[in-house]
Amino acid sequence: MITIDGLRKIFTTDQQDIKAVDDLNLSIKEGEIFGVIGYSGAGKSTFVRLLNRLEEPTSGSVVIDKQEITSLNTNELRLARQEIGMIFQHFNLLWSRTVKDNIAFPLEIAGVAKQEREARVQELIDLVGLSGREDAYPAQLSGGQKQRVGIARALANRPKVLLCDEATSALDPETTNSILDLLVDINQRLGLTIILITHEMHVIRKICHQVAVMENGKIVEQGDVLDVFLRPKQKVTRKFVEQVMGTPGEEESITELVEAYQEGKIVKLHFVGETANQALISQLARRFPIDINILQGKITQTQAGAYGTLFVQIVGDPAECSRALAHVADETSVEVEVIRDAE
Amino acid sequence: MLSNLFPNIDVQDFWVATYETFYMTILALIGTVIFGILLGLLLYMTTKGGIWENKYVNWATAAVVNVFRAIPFIILILLLFPFTEFVVGTIRGPNAALPALIIGSAPFYGRLVEIALKEVDKGVVEAAKSMGAKTRTIIFKVLLPESMPALVSGLTVTAIALIGYTAMAGVIGAGGLGNYAYYFGFQRREFDVVFLCTVAIVIIVFIFQFIGDRITNKLDKR
Ligand SMILES: Nc1ncnc2c1ncn2[C@@H]1O[C@H](COP(=O)(O)OP(=O)(O)OP(=O)(O)O)[C@@H](O)[C@H]1O
Ligand SMILES: [Mg+2]
Numbered sequence: 001m002i003t004i005d006g007l008r009k010i011f012t013t014d015q016q017d018i019k020a021v022d023d024l025n026l027s028i029k030e031g032e033i034f035g036v037i038g039y040s041g042a043g044k045s046t047f048v049r050l051l052n053r054l055e056e057p058t059s060g061s062v063v064i065d066k067q068e069i070t071s072l073n074t075n076e077l078r079l080a081r082q083e084i085g086m087i088f089q090h091f092n093l094l095w096s097r098t099v100k101d102n103i104a105f106p107l108e109i110a111g112v113a114k115q116e117r118e119a120r121v122q123e124l125i126d127l128v129g130l131s132g133r134e135d136a137y138p139a140q141l142s143g144g145q146k147q148r149v150g151i152a153r154a155l156a157n158r159p160k161v162l163l164c165d166e167a168t169s170a171l172d173p174e175t176t177n178s179i180l181d182l183l184v185d186i187n188q189r190l191g192l193t194i195i196l197i198t199h200e201m202h203v204i205r206k207i208c209h210q211v212a213v214m215e216n217g218k219i220v221e222q223g224d225v226l227d228v229f230l231r232p233k234q235k236v237t238r239k240f241v242e243q244v245m246g247t248p249g250e251e252e253s254i255t256e257l258v259e260a261y262q263e264g265k266i267v268k269l270h271f272v273g274e275t276a277n278q279a280l281i282s283q284l285a286r287r288f289p290i291d292i293n294i295l296q297g298k299i300t301q302t303q304a305g306a307y308g309t310l311f312v313q314i315v316g317d318p319a320e321c322s323r324a325l326a327h328v329a330d331e332t333s334v335e336v337e338v339i340r341d342a343e
Numbered sequence: 344m345l346s347n348l349f350p351n352i353d354v355q356d357f358w359v360a361t362y363e364t365f366y367m368t369i370l371a372l373i374g375t376v377i378f379g380i381l382l383g384l385l386l387y388m389t390t391k392g393g394i395w396e397n398k399y400v401n402w403a404t405a406a407v408v409n410v411f412r413a414i415p416f417i418i419l420i421l422l423l424f425p426f427t428e429f430v431v432g433t434i435r436g437p438n439a440a441l442p443a444l445i446i447g448s449a450p451f452y453g454r455l456v457e458i459a460l461k462e463v464d465k466g467v468v469e470a471a472k473s474m475g476a477k478t479r480t481i482i483f484k485v486l487l488p489e490s491m492p493a494l495v496s497g498l499t500v501t502a503i504a505l506i507g508y509t510a511m512a513g514v515i516g517a518g519g520l521g522n523y524a525y526y527f528g529f530q531r532r533e534f535d536v537v538f539l540c541t542v543a544i545v546i547i548v549f550i551f552q553f554i555g556d557r558i559t560n561k562l563d564k565r
Contacts, residue, residue, distance in 0.1 A: 052473055081475035092470035095565045096488045105484070106474040137564040157474075 001030035001193050002051075002161065007060035009046050009217075020046040022217035024060070028210070033187050033194045033303070035204040035225070037240055038214030044197045047214070048165050051195070052084045053077060065160050082110050085154030089166035091146040093138040099125070099149050100134040106156040124152040128182060144175035151182060155190075162186075164196045168203060180207050184303075201243040205229070205302050213237045226273045226304045244300055245308065257295050257311060258340050264315035266295070267325065270335035275305035280334060281312070288324040290316030311339070351533035360523035361543055363437045367509045367519055368547075371444035372502055378449035379501070380494075382408060383456020384482065394478055408450040416447050416508050420515060440509065440517035448505050455497030459490040492563040499555025503548050510544065520544055 009021040020043040028034045038044050049055040051062055053069060062069040064084065072080055093102050103124050107117045125134055128148040138146055147167060154162055164183070168176040184207050187194055198204065204211050204225060212222040213236055221228065221237045229245070232238045258266055274280070285292050297310035314321045329336045382404060388394050389401035414422065420443040427442045428434050463486055471485045487494070513521025520540045528536030 054469060054473060078475040078477065081473060084473070086470070086473040088466060088470065090466055092464065092466035094467055094485065094489060096491065096562075105471075108484070109471075109474050109476045109480055139565050153470075153474075 001032070001065060002026075002028040002195075003061075003063040004028075004051075005061045005063075007047075007050060007062060008058045009043075009050055009055060010058045019217045021050060021057075024217075024219060026212065026219065026222075028193065028195065030193055031187070031191045032210055033183070033196060033208045035208035035211040036195065036197050036214055037199060037201060037204055037211060039199060039236070042214040043217040044199075044214055045165050046217075048163050048195060048197050051161075051163060052081050052086060082106070082157045083159050083161075085157075085159035085162040087147065087150045087154050087162070087164050087167045089169050091138070091143075091150045091170075093146060093149055093153075095138050098135050098137055099130060099141070102138070102149055103152045103156055106153055110157050120156065124156060127155070127186075128152045142175070143171050144178060147171065147175075147179050148182065151179075151186070155186065155192075158190075160193065162192055162194045164194065166197055166199070169198070169200070176203070177206070183207055201240040204240075205244050205300060205307075207303060209303055213240065224304065225302050226307055229302065229307050230272055245298060253296070254311065254339060261293070261295065261313045264291075264313050265321050265325075265341055266339040267312055267314060268337040268339055269297075269310045269312060269328070270337065271299055271306045271308050271310070272333055272335060273302065273305040273307060274333050280328065280332065281310075284324050284328070287327070288316070288320050290314055290320050290324055305333075349535040349539050351527075351531075351536050352539055353527075356523060356527065357539065357543075360518070360520045360540070361547075364506065364509050364513075364519040364521075364544070364547060367437045367440050367444060367512070367517065368502060368505050368551075371441055371448065371505050371509070372498070374441065374445035375448045375452050375501060375505070376498065378445060379452030380456050380487075382449060382453030383460060384486075386453065386457040387460040387486075388482075394481065408453050411446060411450040412454070414447075416443070417511055417515075419443055419447050420512055435516045435518075437518045440512040440519075443512060444505060444508050447508055448501050451504065452497060452501045455501065456490075456494060459493035459497060460486055462493060463489045492559045495555060495562060496559045499552060499559070502551045502555065506544060506548055506551070 004024055004026040007021055007024040008019070011018040011020055022043075024047065036044050036047065046055055050057050051064070051069070057070060060070070064080070067080060069077070069080060094105065097105065100121055103121045104117050107120060112120065125131055128151055130145060130148050130152070133141065133145065138149065141149070168179050171179060180203060183194060183196070186192055196203070196208065208225050210223070211225050211228050212219045213228070213234065214220070215236050221232070221234045228237060229241055232241045269280070281292055281294065284290070291314070293313040293315070295311040295313055297308065299306050299308035299310065314324065325336050325338070328334055385404045386401065386408070389397040389404065411419070423443045423446065424434055427439050430442055431439050433439050467489060468481060468485055471481050476485070509517065509519050510521030510524075513519045513523070514525045516522065520543055524537045524540035528534060528540060
């Protein structure tokens with residue numbers, strides 16, 4: 001769907017040349033939510049702005065849906081941009097226009113007739129959940145509502161791709177979640193490819209399928225979100241994973257656990273994208289005559305299922321305990337590690 | 344009543360003079376809006392990082408604006424006599440004042456327009472670009488509407504300066520309240536005429552200020 005090849009952007013300032021994006025290669029599949037994460041100054045905004053040439057690349061090529069964006073002339077680029085939606089951290093709505101007229105703006109640009117425009121605007125207002133607010137001005141809306149207008153506006157011309165630059169960074173956690181849910185909903189309903197820039201791992205975890213980690217203009221790590229969570233290779237990536245999973249100081253407390261709970265087995269259950277057996281613990285307790293005591297752990301939900309670890313104590317007949325664990329190992333994707341066997 | 348308080352006023356002449364002041368101000372204002380917005384847009388669009396970035400055009404426009412703003416208005420009128428005579432066919436009466444009034448205030452308003460445009464959120468212009476807007480669309484549907492309150496309040500300031508200019512132009516024969524006050528009041532030592540003309544001009548200024556403020560407030564949805 002999107003192929004990026006040797007993309008480079010060098011800013012020349014009086015003092016020095018800044019390599020904001022440095023030889024980037026990437027391929028993004030249709031219908032994917034692709035996250036790009038990195039710290040401030042990593043070059044994320046520059047990267048996403050290169051995709052619709054709000055920033056002219058120094059070299060390299062961008063191909064979106066078989067169209068080479070980087071070789072289009074001004075007029076072709078204008079038409080191509082009508083099929084690439086973009087939403088912004090600070091919403092960038094026209095304060096002089098109502099919600100309705102803001103959403104109608106890209107349709108006016110595309111030369112859609114008035115009647116069709118009005119029908120489409122109403123459709124979009126319903127889609128983003130702003131019914132009843134169509135005649136409000138942006139100044140009368142909350143941040144979350146403004147971003148909904150931004151999203152509706154970006155979707156107006158039925159784009160193939162949606163670019164989001166820190167779309168939730170100006171919002172509180174609750175509102176962030178509702179906007180992220182809306183993006184997932186749109187992705188599933190319209191099959192839209194979404195490229196999402198953020199510095200919050202929480203956002204990646206919640207909605208992305210693929211993630212690329214950027215540092216100094218380069219992509220230093222890339223893969224399935226779950227893989228990256230499971231096996232972060234780079235130091236930056238590990239720091240981002242810790243944002244969501246907490247720091248791994250927990251290992252030390254395991255010895256304490258082992259001492260505190262003398263009875264039964266102590267087992268570490270590693271969830272690596274389990275979707276089918278979300279109710280694993282209660283299933284085990286029902287199927288086998290054993291007691292399960294959750295000691296410690298952290299589970300988080302990603303687009304590919306649950307991810308995280310749980311430490312549990314299993315008490316009961318040793319044979320039953322072993323059968324239960326064998327069941328987990330064979331029937332689910334949850335990895336089992338016995339920390340201490342029953343005496 | 345008017346003739347009791349102000350014995351030397353000729354009511355007929357006074358109303359004609361007031362009408363002429365309005366006439367000159369309004370027509371000059373229309374010309375100022377057109378040329379001022381053109382100048383302001385040109386300054387804004389050709390500046391560094393602008394959509395039509397062009398060092399030379401920007402420099403030339405700024406030079407014209409600065410030169411004409413530097414010339415005192417009374418001198419400008421004298422300087423423009425040949426031009427006025429060529430364009431209007433006469434150097435007397437309200438119409439003859441228009442070229443000087445417009446050339447005197449358009450550069451001033453042009454700077455105010457430039458400032459107003461600079462205040463428009465860059466992000467909004469960028470959003471329009473990302474939607475594939477033509478430059479024309481960006482000017483007429485983003486830049487001008489988004490800066491409208493500042494454009495109107497700038498125009499109010501300009502209008503008030505213009506009323507002052509019409510009075511100056513009046514002194515050298517352009518008609519209007521300035522003309523009336525000078526020839527019929529000052530030169531004949533009939534100061535009630537001067538006084539009434541002053542009151543009339545102050546009232547006109549207040550009217551313009553009031554209307555301008557009202558429109559600015561109504562437009563501003565921020
Ligand atoms: N127009 C510009 N001129 C010069 N340097 C620039 C320009 N835009 C960005 N840069 C530089 O390029 C680098 C990358 O900037 P960019 O805005 O892409 O970072 P970012 O990852 O989006 O950061 P943030 O999370 O703070 O938004 C920075 O060092 C920045 O100073
Ligand atoms: Mg950024």
